[in-house]
Amino acid sequence: MTLFYGTELTSRLMLGTAQYPSPEILADAVRRAGAGVVTVSLRREAAGARAGQAFWELIRGLDVPVLPNTAGCHTVREAVTTAQMAREVFGTDWIKLEVIGESDTLQPDMFALVEAARILTEDGFKVFPYMTEDLVGAERLLRAGCEVLMPWGAPIGSGKGLNNLFGLRALRAHFPDVPMVVDAGIGVPSHAAQAMELGYDAVLINTAVAKAGNPAEMARAFAMAVEAGRMAYIADPMEERDMAVPSTPVIGQAVL
């Protein structure tokens, strides 16, 4: 059982809610995914106080726990203000904290992230920080009060899968007891399965589902992959080897 700030989720697949062809198709995808959490961006959708109400109402109507995010924030102050607004709008102290540091890769600004995480944790928030797979950064975020980590697989929306397998393995191994979610960069279900096989506790997907030709069908495919990956991890996969190891004995048979 994995607890995210004391809460067990009904599914290890988290779904973002942006970029779907319509709210109806979004709702369909969330249902088919059996998503454990949906994330929603406040900053971009708001474009001013309260203006996102109608869309947020639709999100609340999905009847899935909401993890608001601070997507599009570039500074500590923006992120903190957006988080406070999110708490009011959705009545939750969960916040997926994004502080973007570079606009081409949308890479997180780890320094600002740690600072914002500290401020928000002190303010009672339960912070899910969107981070690079940096070990030292992870350490700092945990020290700032985070109890969940969300390393990227690859840049947001790139669909490249797990860019740094070594880094993600190292991160998982260093903090075996911290719930961790691979967030961003996942393109196809096999990427999600791979993250789960590494021992990650959940994955967060948005573009790969929203921009698929058939989002609902893709959502289901991801749900199956996440489940398969998790089962495989628990079942303890075999080790990789450099040599062939025959599955049937060869002793006593002619080899050459």
Add this chain to the structure above:
Amino acid sequence: MTAPTAFPQGPGPRVLVRGAGVSGLTAAVTLAERGARVVVHECGPRVGWGASWKAGGMLAPWCEAESATPEVTAQSLASLDWWDAHVPGVDRNGTLVLAPARDVREIMRFGRRTSHYETIGEAEITQLEPDLADRFSRALFFAGEGHVNPRDALAALAARVVELGGEIRFNVPVDEQPAGFDWVVDCTGIAARDELTDMRGVRGEMLLLRCPDVTLHRPVRMLHPRIPIYIVPRANHVYMVGATMIESENAGPMTLRSMVEMLGAVYALHPAFGEAEILETGTGLRPSYPDNMPAVRYRGRHIHINGMYRHGFLLSPVRAAEAADIVFGAA
């Protein structure tokens, strides 16, 4: 207030159309052509006081299939002919879809989701749009599409309503309840959201540029994973650039971020746009149902044509015909 006394004579039903945007005016024309006696009430001082004024006016049933359901395409195939038959200045030069070299995979994705196009190379791009020579190596050409200038088209429809014996009144207070009508066709867009509770506004931002250095003959859609834009040529080297899609009901002025992103994309289409004058920036709210599909709904003799989303010009003729079917008992 009482009903207008100068109803056109005749046996047709008396219909009040609320709203002189694209839904209202297509409905008014369609109803009047079928013999209804039509009065249009508009709360603003001119036609297209709402979202229609900011529309691109693209009549692109095939391109829309990239993100819309197949019904949108299927239902809008006759749109181009409808507009051509009703307003002057309909261009039928097709649509060009392209992407910067590094995003050329976006073209393949667009192609997979759509149909009725031809994949063309540099030579054909140059032939269609000489000003884009040497800039793009690959494009999709949707020859069967077209576009109108929404502002001219709305004015032409308004004139047609009057020609058919109808009447258009401006600056009519929204709470006015006129009597004497057999039917009310409400086409007030986002203003009807209190009545249509599942409707929401989707913010869109657009720009009008004048750029004598660039000549384009047809709408160009430039694909980009983050900032897809379209640019629609109007007369005299004026270009309409659209449009953001933001789940927000803020109709306030355009943001700097949106403007920077859109203008950056235009500049990437052709650097000569760097010298363009910015004539206008605009923001509107697209009235949208949860399936983003325009719909006709009615209770008794009160009909709503609404939820046009980004398909106002594309789907209003067919929705107007559906509303007219209800009024004339064919539904």
